[in-house]
Each structure stands twice: as C-alpha cells, then as structure tokens.
Amino acid sequence: MKLKLPLFFCLFLLMQNAKSQTHPIELHPNNRVASLQMTPTEYSNWKANDQFNNAAVRQALFQDIYVKFQDHFDFIFLILNEDTRPSNLASGQLMKVSNNVTGIGMSTYNDCASYGSAGKLKAVMHLARRDYLRAGPSLHELMHNWGNFCLQTESVSSYGTGLTSFAYQPHWGFTGGSNKGQLGGFQQSTLVANGGGSYSVGTFGLNANGGNSVPYTQFELYLMGMIPLSGVNNFDVFRGITSYSSDGTTDTFQATTRTTYTSASLQTLLGTRNPSSTTSQKNFKLLVICLTDTPLTAAQWSLLDDYSEKFGRTASDGSSTYNFWEATNGLGTMETGNLQNSLNALGVATNEFTEDIRVYPIPAKNYITIETKNNIDIHELAVYNLLGQKINNFTVQQNDNKIEINMGDCPKGIYHLNIKKEDGQLFVKKIIIE
Template identity: 35%
Template sequence: MNRKNLQLKLSFLVAPLLLIIMLVISCDKDEPTTSDPDGMTEEPDDPGDGNGGDHGSGDPGPTTGTITFEDGFTLDEDRRFTNLILSEVDYNSYLDETGNVQDITKKVYEYFDDDFDFIIILSNEADQPPGLYFGRHTPAKLDVQGLGGNTYNNTQAFGSTATLKGVLHMPRTRYIRNGPFLHEIVHYWANKNFIPTTVGGHWGFSSAGGQLGGFSTLTSLGNNTYQASMSGSNNFGTFANGGNSVPYGNVELYLMGLITTDELEDLQVAENPERTTNAGEFTATAITTYTAEDLITTHGERIPNSQDSQKDFNGLVVVISKAVLTDDEITSLNDDLENFTRAAAPDANTWGNSSNFWRATGGRASFNVTVVDGNIKGN
C-alpha cells in the first residue's frame, strides 16, 4: 500500500451536497486531543453551594406526574425529557454559540445521579437558526482504545464524576426524528483519525458510507476522476448522508463496539480529492486502500472488544425554552423520543424512512431516555 503521496488537509472542506435529503453539520472543534485538554479544565460547581443548599438531600417529590425540581426545571410526567426554562438572554446564547453546555449539565447534576452516558440538549426552535450548526457533540471523555484518538477524562468539568461521555446540542426538537441525532451520537467514537480525512472529524472522500459521510460504491471514470454513490444515489456527503435515513456504516459499527474485527471491511480513501461540478464526482491523485489488518495494526485492537463493549446506552434529554412547553410540543416530543428509543422499527406513518437507534445499529444496541426513580437524587 503506497501512502507516500497522501497529503492530509487539516481544515474542514465544505462542498455542495446535491440531492442529499438533509444537510447536517457536526462541529467538533472543541474536542480535546490529549489526556489533559486545554480549555477544558474548569472544575464543576459544588451542588451544595449557592442558593437553595444541597438539592440532592431532600425529598425529590412525587414519583408520578410532573416533577418540579425548582421553579423552571421540571421532569415531564412520561419521564422522557426534562424542561429547563431560561431567560431570553440565556436561551439565545445557545443559538449564537456563546452559551456553555456545562452550565446546563451542572444544573442537571444538582438533581440527578451520574447515570447518563449522554445529555441531549434541545433548543425549542420552529426553524433552523441561520448560520448555526444543525448539531454539535461536546465530548466529556474518551475511554475506548483503538479508535485513533487519545483517551482522556474531563467529566468533572461537566459536573459528572465519571459516567458522562458527551453532550449533544441540537437547535430543534424535530431533529430527534429527522437527524442529526444519530450523527451526533456516533461522534463519541468517530472519526478520531481512524482513517485520513480532509473533512475533520468526518469520513470525507472515503468508502466509510455512514452517518459521518462517505460513499458506499466507487467507479473509476479514468483520468483520475471518480464517480461515488451512496444508498443508490449518484451522490454522497463528505460530512453527512441524509440525516436519520442512513444507518450506521460498517466502520461506525466497529468503532462503536458492535461488530467484531473479522467483520470490519477494508476502506478506500481518496488522496487530494477535489469535487467536480457533477454530482458525486471528484478527482483524486490516487485511491488508497486501508485493509482491516492495516487499521488494527496502526491503532491497536479496540478495547473493550465487541464482546465486552457497552451495548445499552442511557441519555437524559433537556429541552431548553423561554416558556412552558405547549401540550402539542410535549406530545410531539414524547412521540419522537418513544420512536427513537424503541427496540423495534419506528412508526412508518410518522417517521417514514428515518431510522431510530435500534434500526441504525441493526438491532445490536439500545438507547434509553426514560428516567426512573433511581436516577433522581434522594431516591
């Protein structure tokens, strides 16, 4: 395998993605790359300090119906999401990228035990805010070896003692169904330089063909020109592929710990790729094939392996808003969260071709967001 001509670009490549059902962007610019990441050393507030004392020491309230932790912070009676009401200034800070998700996670841990792998923050916007990402994953730790990145633990900065993997923020609740929900979840494991890419944190011009972009088939047109396709369409995304309509790709399943090393497929990566004006077409100086053996030799075996890896994940959903949610908003949220987390295919009438977590993993893993009494401090 010849890698001498490989020239990696370190900047994000933003290319037109014609015919893609939905463009989703995940920003990983805050992701630490060392065991002691810069800019992520803030210590969590002591839940026992400040107004109200230790919120975890008292009676959490009734175990049925809506639970009110404090004025403006409630757990819905169906237990699938919390609602945190913010001032207009604070709410808008999460739409202009000045808000800090750690402020919200620290509030969560005043009332909840450290039981959640992911905290999912949803703004309550009717339309996509101009210029804002569709979704962002802010990592708290990486405790899996063999993914291409360094392991680290920065959970204390979020108020977690060890469990939290990362925080997802999406500006609209409808993205539970349409995506990029699946996309942001898999960012915990990928792409952390597992293969070279010109699109940081994503699969770029490669045959990874999954939630983080890439193609599934590649045809040489001659003269260093190639036609790529994804899911039967003569086009593909370099950082996303059609929202939740695309299941996790082979390499994504491997990095998530859901398939064995023997099931990991070889990957093709374009060197010095450039889009042409035709959909799905690009030029490259070469196409390099990385075999599964190459990748495991370079990065080491995944630890834990697929036999011992985590398969069931817990998330806490926090809907931030400027006012109490309406009955219609609550109903829609519960319907979408029930569909996303069920261990079966989602409702075809409302979800169409969108996949939930169970279907996107081929039934190999589950994702739960239902709060039980034991998750609440004092129980």
C-alpha cells in the first residue's frame, strides 16, 4: 500500500510559527506523573518570588507544558520537589482558568488560551511540598474550583472576646455541614445552642479541616455537581461573631446572626445549577507535574508515582486520608494515568514495539516503508514536522505487512512518524528525508 503526502500540507505547515519546548519534561514509566526541570536560578526564583502568582510567568510555563501534552486535562497540578514547604509559600493554591457552570455563585468565563489549552482546562494548582497531593491540601484546593462563591461567610481575627469578625469567602468559616468541610466549617450534628446567642460545636477549622482527612460535605458535593440539591440536609451559617474559644474538643462562639439554609432557600438564593447533577461532569483527567531543578531520584519518582496512583484510584487508597473518589463518596473520578496517550507528536518515543515494527530506509529519498511482523495491526499513521505540526493523518486498511508512504513532495528535513496500533498504543519514529 502506498500513501502520498500532499505538497500543500508539507509547505503550509512548515511555514507556520510554533513554539519549541523550553523545559525538559520527563514521564515516569508508569505514565501517572511527569517532571519539569527548571534551571537552578529559575527554580529558586519560582520559590522565592512566589511566581505561581505571577500571571505572565505562570501562563508561560503552562504554554510550555502544552507543547508536550495535548489538551486532554481538566486540571494540572504543579508540585514542588521539596521535603518541607518554603516558608513564604502557601501550602496549596488553585487558579481558575475557565467555568461553564451557573447556579453556584460564579460567572462563566474562559481564559484557556492564555494557558495553552484549546478549551478543556478548568484550573491549575500549586502544591508546595512533594507529599501534598496525598496528604492535602489537594482536595481542599480542588473544591475552590466550585466554592465558596455563593454564601456570605465570616472568620475571626483571634480567639477570645473583642475580636474582629470579617467576610471570609471563599471559605466556610462558621458554617455547618453533613461533616466538617474541605473549605472549613463544623459538623452540623454537633451544634448545641447554649442560649443568648452562644453556640458550641465539635472543634473545627475556619478555612480547612486537616488536609485530605475529611470528605466533601453534601453541599460541597452539590456545588461540584455530584448530587442534587435535594440531597443536601439543612445547615446553619453564623455571622457577627463576638467571641470564640476552644478546649481542643469543643469550640464555643457567640454570634449575632444565624441563618438556616434549606434546599428551598438555596434554590431561591442560587437559582438552578446548570448543568444539573444528572448531566454534570463527574469524571476528570489530571496531569501531575513535579517542578524541580535537578533530575528526580528513583525514590522521589517512586513516591510521586505512588501518590498519583492513590489519588486517582477508584477505590480506597488504604489509608486514613481520602483520595478524590473516596472524598466524593464514589461519585467522581480523577484519572491520573495513561499520560502517554496525551503526548503531542514530539512527546516521547516509545521503543516497546521496535522488534515488531521496522521503519526504513532512514535517511530516505522518497518512500518510507513500515514493515510489521507477529500479526501487528496498524490502525493509523501520522507525520509531524519538528515544530510539532501534523502534516497529514492516515487511517490504514492493511492488506499485508508492508506499507509505503511517499514523502517525495516534502522538503528535506527531519520528521516524526506516529504509528498507532489497533489497540491504541503508539510508536514514534524519527525519519529523515534527504
């Protein structure tokens, strides 16, 4: 079989501008985590100057990541290769990129192009220590993709009396829930009214409750689109806090305002969530990248791969912490694997089929021959130039074990040939046209 590449595609695509990749990016063999290596100076500046919060620097880094990867990811997490958190950095931070959900207190917007995404990316996250994917605050930061942008909540400046109470979106502050929430708040069932505006609850955090040690509350699950509003039990929000104390097991506070939210009152306040829990996205794909200034050691790779597998597992991770599937009560998934299927043409060439697939001659004048053995079925062929631009794509109907591609109309140079097997596995081969 002979396939010919049109001269139009060869000349047109070679003339287009495209970015070359700036940072070396490697994949762990299990294809669940990647590393991005900065220079020591760049990495030091990234940490010292908190450059995740510098929009220009942050977006340029993600633009570079998308040179390597296709637009397959809902979320991308950057994890620093650090044993301890740099003191000037927050443990975790999420930056929203796009939102198409209404009825949760946010407007819709799309800033994907600034990051290199064609429209799929929802948010990016920064975690300041190597183990924060597993220990948290990864679940907490993910929740900021959906909340809290809808309820007026408050925190306080200190314990005791005479404190200052202030607005505290996007966290829950003095808010009850079906359990202690990822964005803070107490367990509603522990609430005791002491009289005179005084209340006691089981001890809780105003902005978080111990990393990944708690699941999402019913209301958090509603905001995420996992359950309908009818699945959210009544809960209270307190404001005007005038005193706050804790004995380690019970927290006591004085509040001037208590608001009880029901399904009906939330419906009136927020309107209808669109998409509803019936049609909302519940299965997400995550890219985990470790930022480093030196190649990762075998131990560091192994740790990150293990944490990524456990966070994306659709079962218990076997520990006291929650992964995404557990935290959503099995309603949501966060895929962290199969990264090799998300690589662009110039990603990583896998050699696992070299004994079953031969590509020759290299270099070639005109024709490239792909020869297979051991009943290997080729489903698709694609040729890319060194800018990562696809010149053409072919669906193959194979009649024998040899396929010829005519590259004679293409300018001399180096190309990458993508060979996709029937089962979806990919083999990438560099070819040279003289």
